[in-house]
Amino acid sequence: MLRISSFNRAVRVSNRRYGHSTVGKRPVLTETVQVIKGESGDFTSKLVSKVDLFPGQVLASLEAMTPTDVKRYSTVQTGPDSHVELNSDLLYMNHSCDPNVVLDTDFGVVAAAREIKKGDAITFFYPSTEWDMDQPFQCWCGSPKCLKHVRGAKHIDSKTLNQFALSRHIREMKKEQV
Numbered sequence: 001m002l003r004i005s006s007f008n009r010a011v012r013v014s015n016r017r018y019g020h021s022t023v024g025k026r027p028v029l030t031e032t033v034q035v036i037k038g039e040s041g042d043f044t045s046k047l048v049s050k051v052d053l054f055p056g057q058v059l060a061s062l063e064a065m066t067p068t069d070v071k072r073y074s075t076v077q078t079g080p081d082s083h084v085e086l087n088s089d090l091l092y093m094n095h096s097c098d099p100n101v102v103l104d105t106d107f108g109v110v111a112a113a114r115e116i117k118k119g120d121a122i123t124f125f126y127p128s129t130e131w132d133m134d135q136p137f138q139c140w141c142g143s144p145k146c147l148k149h150v151r152g153a154k155h156i157d158s159k160t161l162n163q164f165a166l167s168r169h170i171r172e173m174k175k176e177q178v
C-alpha cells in the first residue's frame, strides 16, 4: 500500500513552476487517461485509463495543481487548512470505497493502488484527502466496504478509516480529533 506524506513540498514545487497564472488551464492527459462525459453533466462523467498499470505505477502527475483558499467540490485537501485545484482532467476521478488509485500530493502523482486494466474507471477514496467535504453525497460504489454516505474523514470512525490508504494530514487530524 502506498503511503502518502508531506504534501507541502509538492505544492511548493508546483507554485514555483506554475504560479497562479495557470489557474483555469486544464492540460489534457491524453497519454494515460480519457474523460468519458456523462449525459447529465460533470457529476456522471468519469475518467478511464487508457493503459494497463501494475500496483504502484504512476498514472498521472499533479504538475498543474495550484493552491486555493476556497474548498470546493473540485479541490483536493493537502493539509489541515490548505487545498489545491487539480487544473486537469483528473478532476473527473470519481470516488470509490474500493479505489484503484491513490492521489499522492507528496510526490505529486496519481498512482495505481492495485492492478488497473485499460478501460477501467479511475477512482480514489475522497476521504483519503478530504476532512470535511464541501459537497457530501450518497455512495453507490457497490463495494462491501461502502460507506454509503461520504462526508469526509472527520465523520468516519478511526477503525473504518484506517482500512484505507490515507494522506498524512488526514491521519494526523484523525489522531487529534476529540
Ligand SMILES: [Zn+2]
Residues within 6 Å of the ligand: 096, 097, 098, 139, 140, 141, 142, 143, 145, 146, 147, 148
Ligand atoms: Zn461506496
